[in-house]
Amino acid sequence: MFATSSSATLVGAVPRRVKVEAHVTNAKDRFSIVGLPDTAIREARDRVKAAMLSSSFGFPRRALTVNLAPADLPKAGSAFDLSIALGVLAATGVIPRQAADVVAVGELALDGSVRPARGVVAGAVVAAEAGLPCLVPEGSLATAAVVPDADLRPVTSLSDAVAAALGTVESPRTGSGLPPPLEPFPDMEDVRSQPLARRAVEVAAAGGHHLLLIGPPGTGKSMLARRLPGLLPPLSRRHLLEALCVWEAADRTWAFGEAAPFRSPHHSASRAALLGGGSGVAVPGEVSLAHRGVLFLDELGEFPGGVLDGLRQPLEDGVVEIARRGFSVRYPSRCQVVAATNPCPCGHRGDDLVGCRCSQAAIDRYRQRLSGPLLDRFDLRVWVGRPGRMDGPRGESSNAIAGRVARATDRQEARGVRNVELTSAQLDEMAVSTAAHALLVAGCDSGSLNGRGYDRVRRVARTIADLADRNEVDENDVAEALAFREAW
């Protein structure tokens, strides 16, 4: 007797359907699982058996073989329990074979109840693509509900799952959406004064530009960076799904609701932690966890040079590829980088309060560590000086700024490309007023703008024009963009 059920796994961050084939013969009592299972899956035998007995389905004293197809794809985790149980039940004739033809994700407890397990997003995606119902643990319903067009059936126990598979209970598709973020992003109104830096954060949010904040300690660089995600529009379904898949692959609990994620790795983080890696199947690194969100690198100069160099490719291609023996995985890494750094080793260059005592040679060395290709990615560089006064009026609120940012983002969406991704050729076709062009040329002639610098200014100017809801880039946009070019 033979039956199949389905589950899902992630290959990199891409959901892939896994067929669970169950086969029963009248040989002696035996239960084996094949198809490159890891230890957790192998142990599913005991959980499935106990759960079936506890749910009064009984367990066949025959030879059972479960194959997870495709058989050459390594699989891991406890989420296959439910589909294995359904496959076995169908193969032994306890339930009709068609009833097992669902996508089921969930870990079984020995008493027959279903626990949340990682894999629900993958399962829901696969189910939606195959047009099958998807059984998910009730506790994971909100997460799975992000997937559009998925026929979700929340279950709490194996008996429940059987009933749901048989279609005997009408289960509501309750997609109340993700729970709101665990901690709301802090508000821009806390940032008093600092008009230049505030504006830079706004422009970064609007155009997706990488942002470099340079300044003495205690001037609010981190404060500004942490407020950037709060200005970004909520993620689209598609982007949210991509991000959730990465987080599922990393076995992390998503806590950002529908907002863009924010990651802030410490500068002691290893290459593997930042870019992805680890033993066995490589897990996504911070650059991937920040996919569609913000990666904040505080004290950029303190990150080891090799790690920073490793960031260049992911930022350029939007994807990290990690090779392992036999196969390699790819994780998306389209994130926006906000970096903060001191201007010099002592940190007080340009600080009115404390004088800088670094020699020019020490400053040059410090900057060389950050020089070159990585620095080139930062369209926006802004010096964050000591605020003039601490008791100034509160700044404009994140809400007000987010309104402008959303409009600017919509304009870019209508054009089909985010400003941060504009190429030289696309920039050449950009509508620029005569005065603005003259100002661009003046900026170039003063010798401080090379080819890349020229493109950076134009990209930023485009975003500033978008913020002002203008089709043509005018003189003011270019002038403002010039303030953020800061050769470093």
Place this chain on the structure above:
Amino acid sequence: MTALLDLALQNLNPERVRRLLAEGSWPVAASSNCRWPLPGVEFSTAAGIPEHLAALPDAPPWIFVRGTLPGQPGVGIVGSRRATAYGRDLAERLGHTLGRAGYPVVSGLARGIDASAHRGCVAAGGPTVAVLGSGIDVIYPRTNQALAERILKGGGAIISEFGPGAAPEPWRFPQRNRIISGLSGVVIVVEAAARSGALITANLAVAHGRDVVAVPGDLTRTTSEGCNRLIRDGAQVLVDVDEAPELVEMLMGPPPARPSPDPPLPFSGLPATLEQLMERSGQSLAEVMIAVTAAVSAGRVVLEEGTVRSA
């Protein structure tokens, strides 16, 4: 004259030069590998040396000059090479203010205070004199090469008593300090630690009968200890950069000639951050940047590290 040039090109120690000059004869070196003549460089002896410098007991027997050396004494601005941002800003503003008032600024084209002072004066369109502690064709540190060009373009001069090719050896700097003092009517020490070369210049200035002005610093700043000690020893105190021209005029008389000023920049009080300019003028970032960009492309200011400085 030709004989003196021959001696000058040998780049001997001034002490030895003095002895040879006293004896009245010296070996004529085979000067085949000597970079002379150099385009744009003039060799000046007795008559060509400004009176206020030539009158000193330790006056150099000759000087090499690039550019135009002002005929009247200027204001020496000296200080630490390892200057703090505070010191550099002050030096630049002083150079700017005095340059605009018509006083040539004399300094040593070293890092730190020297470079800032020259820079300020050039930005104000004033002539400034850089006295090198190396050969006339050796700009040290090399990072000041661009500044040297600007000094010449701005109608100033670069001078040295050392011939072409002389390396910036440590002993040459105290030597050249006497020329800085000699070319100045007043010497202002902006920032100097307890044992700074700038204090040598200050002592020489006293010996030359020049007035010394010191910029006071925090007692806790070791970087200003030398200045504060000068004040204790009777130096004049500068309490406000804008008062500097008045103070200098009281000490050494009116400036030689009022230069024709550039049209004033649309902003003052440089160096200043963009945010300070916005706050002062009440203008938007875009408006400030339009003005700044114009001034940058005219070569009058630079925008570095979020700060607008005189070029």
